[in-house]
Amino acid sequence: MENESLPTENIKSPNDQSEIVDSYSANPNQIVYDLLHQSDFDINVTDAYFAKKVNAPNKPNEYTYLKLNQARLGDKIYLVVKCYGKPPKGSLVISIREMEKKGNELNLYPQKSISFLVNGVEKTELQFTIDEKIEYIQEIEIRPKDDEKYQELVDKLNSLENKSTHLTIRTEIKDTNATKVNFKGILTGEFDAVKGARYYDFLNEEKEYFTLYNLSSCFCSKLKIDSEGFISGGKVEKNKIASCNNGSNMTEVKIIVLHRTAGGVAAGTLSHMNTNKYGAHFVIDNAKNTDGTIYHAISIYKKGTHMGRGQYKITKDNNWGNHNSIGIEVCGYSYTSDGKKRVGANGNLPHGYWQEVTEEQAKSLSCLVKFLLEHYNLTIDDVKCHEDLCAKDPNEGKDVYKKMMNYWH
Numbered sequence: 154m155e156n157e158s159l160p161t162e163n164i165k166s167p168n169d170q171s172e173i174v175d176s177y178s179a180n181p182n183q184i185v186y187d188l189l190h191q192s193d194f195d196i197n198v199t200d201a202y203f204a205k206k207v208n209a210p211n212k213p214n215e216y217t218y219l220k221l222n223q224a225r226l227g228d229k230i231y232l233v234v235k236c237y238g239k240p241p242k243g244s245l246v247i248s249i250r251e252m253e254k255k256g257n258e259l260n261l262y263p264q265k266s267i268s269f270l271v272n273g274v275e276k277t278e279l280q281f282t283i284d285e286k287i288e289y290i291q292e293i294e295i296r297p298k299d300d301e302k303y304q305e306l307v308d309k310l311n312s313l314e315n316k317s318t319h320l321t322i323r324t325e326i327k328d329t330n331a332t333k334v335n336f337k338g339i340l341t342g343e344f345d346a347v348k349g350a351r352y353y354d355f356l357n358e359e360k361e362y363f364t365l366y367n368l369s370s371c372f373c374s375k376l377k378i379d380s381e382g383f384i385s386g387g388k389v390e391k392n393k394i395a396s397c398n399n400g401s402n403m404t405e406v407k408i409i410v411l412h413r414t415a416g417g418v419a420a421g422t423l424s425h426m427n428t429n430k431y432g433a434h435f436v437i438d439n440a441k442n443t444d445g446t447i448y449h450a451i452s453i454y455k456k457g458t459h460m461g462r463g464q465y466k467i468t469k470d471n472n473w474g475n476h477n478s479i480g481i482e483v484c485g486y487s488y489t490s491d492g493k494k495r496v497g498a499n500g501n502l503p504h505g506y507w508q509e510v511t512e513e514q515a516k517s518l519s520c521l522v523k524f525l526l527e528h529y530n531l532t533i534d535d536v537k538c539h540e541d542l543c544a545k546d547p548n549e550g551k552d553v554y555k556k557m558m559n560y561w562h
Contacts, residue, residue: 196238201322201355223364243283243329252319270294310367319362321354382454392448400456411550431458433480445513463544504546510556519560
């Protein structure tokens, strides 16, 4: 497991090139790397994570791998491990381990491997020969091949308190004559093949356990649009606000815009919309008993009022606006940097950070956005953050987008 107490004072910055010697002219056959602690007899495993493959920003023919903190049972995702080094001999072995509970405590040294599929073949580990590559990547499907075992795992997840379990990604170095093996850039000691391979269990980006939950919580396929242009099904409830549905009709939808309410639960937002006769099409609640409930307030056939003034050049150049966008409000307060809610008398204080998006809000948003993208024949690139389009507080939509992508499928 990650050990925050391990000494780090001797770790050099990636920018410290003091030990790198350019010896190409002296020995043209020698490979000189510009990577941290790189040598022919060192192995450095610096990261391991679940990921989604997405288009690289502004590079339509290139891809990148977006880190995930959660995965759904049955999802097709990628395992990505960053490993530097080219010893004369060595294998990188990757497995997924479940953090089973004993009473109320998690077993910090998980022994149980999770089965997964690679091109339809069930495996409990991946093995790569360590070579010049920096990233070792494999698409997997998180489920056993046997349907009965799959159902057993579904039933197990449904029986747990949060319908989920915790995972780590274990990386091991085997069958090597490397003199040192480093994990996360922290020297863990000399490698001794006789005593057994060293391993390291990686956590997610927030230094927490990865979460595996049941795919059945997705309700995308249950959503329907009625004759008025209101969506219902799953966790979406029709909550038509008459005073907000008198706008002009939308002839097309080009983008979906993510917002925060800067207020409390959905009831207050819906009341404000009714009184002031403006707002976004959808509001996603975070109240205790209705966390993740989506209230559909304005027909998708009607123009909402959510884009605001102070529009940026990119917005004007693309002719984006209320007339061709769907707005989604995710309930959550804005706070000052010292933790004061920016409401009432504190409303004019500078913004510091946003209330955290709940897991249920993120799951519901993921399903709603997926449904809307398919309905309008759009892509994930057409999902925009409010602050990138208009003058708004920082990270209003970005925090929401990032949390949503943990559940993207």
